Amino acid sequence: MSRRRGTHVAAVPRSLAGDAWRDLRRSPLFLTSAAIILVLIAMAAVPSLFTDVDPRACDLAHSREAPSGSAWFGYDLQGCDMYSRTIYGARASILVGVLTTLVIAVVGSVVGMVAGFHGGRLDALLSRLTDLFFAVPMLLGAVMVLATFPSAVGTPAWQTIGKVVLALGILGWTTVARLMRSTVIQVKQSDYVQAARGLGAGAGRILLRHVLPNAMAPVVVYSTIILGVFVVLEATLSFLGIGLQAPVISWGTAISEARSYIRQSPHMLLFPGAFLSVTVLAFIMLGDAVRDAFDPRLR
């Protein structure tokens, strides 16, 4: 996805984005993270490239068996192959993590930017609205969303995933909004924004060209880390029976299933956990690289 955005903007040379793209292509941080993410995307799109073991072929006789030559990652509680399940789990987990993060980053940023930049009554209104959404406990909100659109057997996987994204996203954006508001308040006082304003630039142009690039750092930092949190939160919902359901496989479900067996069968936690860590790491690195590339102060 980052790639597409990159190519698209590259068509407009000499712009901020164009400069950024040129920088990115030379950044080792970006190249490493992009490589990892590409592999993960391939895993999510075509899991059979990576394994030919059916993740749903299980044998209770192998329950919780440790890693061995025949099963590199060992077996889970149901005696299913952990390696295969970890590969197949990438799709749902990455989709939930990335989509939910996008939802909260976009919604939160827009609300926070408008509130912080405009100030006054609009700020008061939006901020108090944020408080209201903040007040609803995640469990309560998620249960309501998922109960409002119940899944039946045979509901397409993308629909179930969409509902989980909605359930997590609807209450998750409030911190992003606060962060964005706080930096926008700070940035809008700076000389270059005042100058742009003095030159008669419109609010939209000021926001996009001057405020956003200078104010997005905290949101990027927060979003890249919270991505991993969403993947685990999905597990909480799924474990309760209201999130993703079999036959959908996810890392989160594997992680929460491992809960009672940490001491006896650490491999059940280790492998899905490690994949989750690497994913989060890749996005944190990507976030760092992109932020640096877009930072006008580095020019």
Next chain:
Amino acid sequence: MRGSARRGAMAAAALGLTLVLAACGGDDDNGDGGSGSEGTGSSDGPTGSVSINSTQPENPLIPTTTNEVGGGNIVDAMWTGLVSYDPDTAEPGLAMAESIEPNEDFTEFTITIKDGWTFHDGTPVTAQSYVDAWNFGAVGANAQLNQYFFGPDGANIAGFDTVAGQTDDTGAFVPGSATAETMSGLVVVDDKTFTVTLGSPNSLFETIIGYSAFYPMPESFFTDQAAFIEHPIGNGPFEFVEEVPNTSINLKAFADYQGDPKPQVENIEYRIYADLDAAYADVVANQLDILDKIPPVGLAGDVWKTDLEGRSASAPLTTRFTSMTFPLTNTEVWADPNLRKAISLAIDREAVIAAAYGPGNYVPATGWVPPGNDGYVEGTCGEWCEFDATKAQELYAQTAGVEGTLMIASNSDGGHREWVEAACTSIRETLGVDCQGDYDPDFGSFRGRVNANEIMSPFRTGWVADYPSIQNFLAPLYTANGSANDGGYNNPEFDALIQQAAGLEGDEALDLYNQAEELLAEDMAIVPLWYDNGQRGWSDNVNEPGFTWKGYVDPLSITVK
């Protein structure tokens, strides 16, 4: 006989325990290490303090409205009824009753109570204390949770209908619809004697009245309920000291307790845990004295045996039975008994138990009544409860089969998700049918669907006995009008046998119950899965405690080192 009657906790979400065979505790008088006895009487007074894991009681501590484990254990420690069950054999025996004399056809009972018993407030326990308490529990306007123990589903005391009155469409009691305030079947003869007349013959009456709904209540309860709820008063071995909500409930030994055996420990703290894992960590670290159930975090890989070396035990439970029920009234899909049998054959119970609970921590069921109950016969279910892939496939091939995905419905908490997944794995691998769990997030939502008869696929059913009898495992669950007949099983032959058995005693009755149980195997509308084992641990501060027939700690057996 030690131990008081255990309450019929049917709250299946929080599972429980077993009874321990090792009879330690009961009469060994620990704690008198050489210091001269200064208490009254010949034996030493109770000494020391212990803590026991508990859950926050969900209702006020009133016996007729307490039916879950957290409140039930405390009520049982605070009260002694007419009858109590032997912790080891589950046999009912006289406790506060001097005698219980039935007439010939088990419709009338004359009950005499023992002399000298008092409530914790010093007032005497009389025949009236029992009669008033039972009437209170049965009166419709009082809307007590355990009301049905006095009606046709329980003891069936004559005149129950007249005090229970009518209910409207919503189930609310219609004011004025009760024609009497007391049941005509209860008559006080004198201070120590009362008679009970039943609406129908019931040879199990003596067993049933060991249940906590039949405990006596002091006069003060009827004059000021609010004060009673603040500070409950019973007649049992331990009296109420204080409650710190969500933290602990504290009891102390009642000095004037007339029962036998006497309490051997001075103070008991029932410590509230929201999560059993925390209680497990505490008992491992010797910061909790008695834990009556080991959570999965300890069971998996049997780490509890090393974590609690020398201070843990496991024993079969006579009171718990887990099964899978096919819905028969809201869908035709499961009408073919061969399909139900094929699915039962496809479940490898040993392997499912091993994956979900750790090998050997539960016992594969071979019938519908756990061992240890009077009338238990091994292997009633026969070949249908033994995993056999070939036979399952053959039988399945003769049926119309399952269209699409086979769903097994359950709540996902309480460790149920694990076994449902494992059972599905077993069925999927054996029959090649896709199988999935259909989960509700909590027990309440799940039971809501069951009660509304909404589930169209096999679903989890668990039963915790109210009193130790084969009757309690068959009548409420599988008779057409049974209060817990969730799948709508209806076999007139079965009903007739159960009804006939209620009027008989001893082996004659058991024989009929066994015949009824065999009908269940022919129909296989309810698939037996397993009986529970109880695992528990204790700290270095106490000697091995005894456990009641229901598997909870027997407070009278506790001794400190």
Next chain:
Amino acid sequence: MTRYVVQRLGQMVPVVIGTTFLIYALVWSLPGDPFAAKCGDRPCPPTYVARMTAEYNLDDPLPLAYLQYMGNLFTGDFGQTFAGVPIADELLQRYPITLKLTVLAILVELVIGVAAGVLAGIRRGGFLDNLVLVSTLVVVSIPVFVLGMLAQVTFGVRLGWFPVTSDGTLYSLVLPAIVLGSLSLAFVARLVRANLVENLRTDYVRTAVAKGLTRQRVIGVHTLRNSLIPVVTFVGADFGGLLGGAVVVEGIFNIPGVGNMIFRGINAHEGATVTAAVTVLVLVFLFVNLLVDLLYAVLDPRIRHV
């Protein structure tokens, strides 16, 4: 300034009323029968269900039930849980414990998080930077229940440094607070680092360096203070999150806190319990956020509240 504070306090009224309605309505419309679980594997006596339904106004239409609830609230009556415990008592018992836990956790994440962030930010790309990245990453990707159980087994059971479960005293809350704080630590450390790195590039820092100020002074006085605005914002939001969202840690360490109260209330469909607990939480949160907004002006003198 005073006018701003008064305005903000005034805005709390609609937010609190809105919250009570929103939460009450959500719990009220939860699917399922709240009394289905009360009698094990058989339905409860209809008389019992009907009595409870009437007692807790569960049959009334939502607006009526809500108005009744608010009416009682204004007379100081918070209502009762289904078990008959006054909700006000539970709030008084649980909030002090939860507040202690939250403040401790915030201290942990601030002290360690800011220190780690500064160390990482000073030498971007250096060894310390990568070390902080990797260690915060590890903490983030370990689910909280794993972290909590590991801490409990290691420091409670094995080493015996801390009580295994908490009785609400300050010392027994230290271990759970470290577990709770370590999750947000990653956010704080990386926010500090990111802002420090950006601010170190600004003109005023270059000027300060050019004028010959020491590196410590530049970082400590000029840059760090300016970099703290997003951190303070995050911590403010986290404060509210920890108040009600520490269910897992409360469970592991058996802390009778607010998170568990809300969780139990939702499961039991106790509208009054959840609403009361969340409303108090929102009040605390609103005050904390007002404080945060006022801090902006202290941290960055260019910001003025009008």
